[in-house]
């Protein structure tokens with residue numbers, strides 16, 4: 001499609017002069033801004049669904065083809081580019097889009113994508129994954145090893161520990177949960193959280209699998225602790241970290 005015309009019939013033009021701007025809109029790029037705190041969950045080749053206010057009710061998708069290695073200092077975001085098929089021609093350059101990415105993450109909060117170990121890929125086209133060295137069938141560029149492009153993340157083999165988000169009492173930098181010790185004893189414990197995942201938080205440290213945490217009424221326990229001048233979320237100075245179980249009076 002001709003989107004700009006710089007010459008008219010009869011013009012004298014030299015070699016290299018621009019006559020027309022011609023674009024193919026059957027494939028488009030979608031540029032998304034991702035907060036730097038979430039960029040670890042994004043990986044080359046991941047599928048992202050997105051919508052645009054210009055076309056309500058339509059959902060589109062594309063694959064992550066580029067993750068900017070530099071954080072924009074003004075917006076604190078990282079630019080991520082998707083390659084998107086646009087055979088229908090519905091998407092037009094310049095439209096605003098809003099994307100949703102669902103990632104599988106390991107216990108370190110790192111995205112687990114497709115395993116590209118030993119594969120050869122085009123740096124521009126995530127759909128091009130080859131077993132052997134060669135060239136991209138779309139753009140003709142030389143394929144690079146996935147390792148050399150930094151696309152291979154070694155799975156550390158552990159699933160993240162999750163707790164319901166409602167179990168967590170957060171104050172600024174700290175996160176507290178109440179852990180059940182026996183029928184009527186709860187221990188306040190400071191834990192280290194990873195990312196939030198829907199109605200859950202990833203726990204980086206401070207809890208073991210199988211421990212029971214309070215998911216309802218934890219604010220009540222916390223305020224009872226405060227009244228009893230015991231360490232609580234709001235008043236941690238009574239040494240939250242001495243790990244001494246405290247009796248909760250009903």
Ligand SMILES: [Zn+2]
Nearest residue numbers: 122125136139
């Ligand atoms: Zn290519």
